[in-house]
Amino acid sequence: MPSSFRALNRAFDEARFGDSRTLNLRASLPTGEQAAERAERWLREKQASRTREVLIITGRGNQSADGMSVVREAVRKRLALLRRRGVVSMVQEHTPGSVVVTLAAFSALRDAPRRRRDPAPPPAATPAALAALLPRALALLRRVAEQALQDVGVRDTAPFLEREMLVQFSHVVAAVPDGPDREARLCDALTALLNDQNER
Secondary structure (H helix, E strand, O other), rough: OOOOHHHHHHHHHHHHHOHHHHHOOOOOOOOOOHHHHHHHHHHHHHHOOOOEEEEEOOOOOOOOOOOOOOHHHHHHHHHHHHHHHOEEEEEEEOOOEEEEEOOOOHHHHHOOOOOOOOOOOOOOOHHHHHHOOOOHHHHHHHHHHHHHHHHHOOOOOOHHHHHHHHHHHHHHOOOOOOOOOOHHOOOOHHHHHHHHHHOO
């Protein structure tokens, strides 16, 4: 492809996705496993912030010994796994070295079926774990739990509320990786889940 066409395509991509919705794995030259882990963390954060569509640049593998991109293959496999887990809704090849990923609604994480060979779900949260939350996160979690109970026809939510809060917390916290500002990102994830519930 002539350089002028490549430059034009890059300009279109920048206009469509921008820096905040583009993950360039080619630039940092990670291993396949590093690329897959980085892509998963980034996609989960984008899902929690209700981003709908993103671009992942893997490269075509022109510099690889066999001409096959190790990063591209590792990311492809991880995207397939994330689709089963309710993070990714659709993957489309954009160029030979990039893909456009459509993210699932955040509520899909909770509803995704677990296959036998997938890792076990995280252990259920405990009341002590909820007590450690800051007031904003706790208030959001309460609203999510109340809405979930109402969605299945429970009118008097009080007797079931604490248990439902623990269930919802266990689902959401698994999608928020460790790192700086984790509680703020947890609040973002709970807000996304609440918005998904309200739009049903």
